[in-house]
Amino acid sequence: MPAPLNTRERLSEVRYEIRGELARRARDLEAQGRTLIKLNIGNPGAFGFRAPEHLQRAIADHIHATDPYTHQQGLPVAREVIAAHHAARGAQDVSAERVFVGNGVSELIDIALRALLNPGDEVLVPSPDYPLWSAATILNDGRPVFYQCKAENGFLPDPDALEALVSPRTRAIVLINPNNPTGAVYPRALLERIVAIAAKHELLLLCDEIYDGITYDDAPFEPIAPLAGDVPCVSFGGLSKVHRACGWRVGWAVLSGSEPRSRDFRNAMDLLGALRLCANVPGQFAIEAALTGVDTITPLCQPGGRLYEARRAVVEACAASRYLTLNTPAGALYAFPGIAADVAAGFDDHAFALDLMESEGVLVVPGNSFNVPYRNHFRVTLLPEPAQLREVFARIERVLERRIGEARKVVPLTPRQARAAR
């Protein structure tokens, strides 16, 4: 028999457990008739959220105009609006020519890295990361170099440690702010330090700001582009999360900073965009409505709002837990609880997640899926109803009690066992 088809070798370095082995096992269980609570994907539409009506209407009103390909960088009117939005925030030298609309931020992450990297080039990626960033670096022949964002530091990076990782091959720094999976929101002073590092070492800033409107308790989100000034910077945003329209596949990348320094990069993005012709057109008609219309995300993130109350349910459950610790998420759609250090020895996040699914019907993502060097965290999305999250954490506690609590109990020997042991 002819040999099986070879696949790209570097795929073996890529992980995407969010839709990986555990998610496949979940599908098998569902096919067998099990009902699962799946908290592995930040997909608002799967939890009853709808895209705002004025966005839906904008698409419906223009559906007659969506048949042709559009410009490879996206609909001109949408790019104008995105550029104006970023200019109003204070980004330097943005214009429609430096805006790229893609099939979600996902596609643009790949295009940006493909435009930038030569074999062996390094990209500084946060750990934990949203694993597409490391995957896309690898698949574009680069090397992700992880900088640690430790729980004890609020999941924020130490800029000195980050700078120590810069090598002659380093090309870019990736930031995810507000952060998936940790919920960290980066303070201005930290962003300024990172900008200074990028300026000193002539690195491109790649800032994934897809959760830019989702913060809690007045955590101040600071877009990095205005702080970057003329340092070349790509800011990523889109409709998937803030506007709850993941399935429309609409994202954008905005290049700011020195035009002469980033001209070749811009042209490379343009060429790569042209090779795939254009992004899906219908959803692009919602961009103007999204960026100039009524704010529908803030009420969800304030007390009484669905996301706020979901987050409160998780925070309270973790506080009441005998085993869990949590850095309260300040933004985004996730919580990243850890197993407390005094009971974490030997804890295996993957085995725990599998056990939780098999025994309690709850699917979470093990922390090690996010390229961390430890095995005692997991991620849940904050998208379910608060009551469902309370139920989920009751089930999680039962599994932890069985896996940690009971294992730690010292079972007294029976008199016969004691005699035999002598």
Ligand SMILES: Cc1ncc(COP(=O)(O)O)c(C=O)c1O
């Ligand atoms: C940090 C981050 N970046 C990018 C994406 C992908 O977004 P899109 O739906 O625009 O492709 C996600 C999706 O969860 C994400 O969490």
